[in-house]
Amino acid sequence: AEIAIVGLQASGKTSFVNVIGSGQVDPLWSEDVVPTVGFIFRKVRKGNVTLKIWDVAGQPKFRSMWERYCHGVDAIVFIIDSADPEKFNTARFELHQLLGQPALTGVPLLVLGNKNDLDSHVPVKDLIRDLQLDKIADRPVSCYSCSMKSQHNLDIVLQWLTGRSH
Numbered sequence: 001a002e003i004a005i006v007g008l009q010a011s012g013k014t015s016f017v018n019v020i021g022s023g024q025v026d027p028l029w030s031e032d033v034v035p036t037v038g039f040i041f042r043k044v045r046k047g048n049v050t051l052k053i054w055d056v057a058g059q060p061k062f063r064s065m066w067e068r069y070c071h072g073v074d075a076i077v078f079i080i081d082s083a084d085p086e087k088f089n090t091a092r093f094e095l096h097q098l099l100g101q102p103a104l105t106g107v108p109l110l111v112l113g114n115k116n117d118l119d120s121h122v123p124v125k126d127l128i129r130d131l132q133l134d135k136i137a138d139r140p141v142s143c144y145s146c147s148m149k150s151q152h153n154l155d156i157v158l159q160w161l162t163g164r165s166h
């Protein structure tokens with residue numbers, strides 16, 4: 001399966017790829033991963049499925065590139081820092097802007113509310129409301145709360161992703 005990971009800067013995209021690309025017993029977790037410039041491509045093997053992952057940079061100057069990396073993928077993963085509600089408006093804008101691209105119609109979407117190890121994180125039902133996920137009618141949409149730091153819910157996230165392969 002080929003997937004593209006997008007979302008605002010510092011939401012945890014590269015942390016996600018680092019954690020799932022390393023071992024479950026000895027995950028590669030770091031507080032000081034550097035902001036991505038452009039994109040990183042990685043292949044991650046899970047069971048008999050190989051995930052080809054485009055980890056795309058989230059700083060404003062890179063957001064116009066998101067669409068390009070989402071072309072032809074089996075799923076788009078949008079990661080949001082669920083403990084930083086001040087950024088939800090921007091995240092919603094960028095997400096719906098991306099999904100409005102005609103070439104991406106129908107591509108399944110997985111939204112991850114990351115950093116649920118932090119006390120201030122909001123639950124999935126608030127993310128669905130604040131990101132207006134219920135307005136997305138042209139593709140399958142899933143939303144999970146998770147943490148790259150504590151690896152919470154990453155098992156169901158990986159199940160979802162490997163289920164997209166063909």
Ligand SMILES: Nc1nc2c(ncn2[C@@H]2O[C@H](COP(=O)(O)OP(=O)(O)OP(=O)(O)O)[C@@H](O)[C@H]2O)c(=O)[nH]1
Nearest residue numbers: 009010011012013014015031035036058115148149
């Ligand atoms: N507490 C907590 N911190 C996290 C979690 N996931 C990532 N971080 C931290 O958030 C910061 C940004 O993580 P990155 O993985 O670099 O974020 P990114 O989305 O790749 O950022 P860009 O490459 O700039 O788009 C780092 O300091 C991470 O350690 C998490 O689940 N919990």
Ligand SMILES: [Mg+2]
Nearest residue numbers: 013014035036
């Ligand atoms: Mg990154």
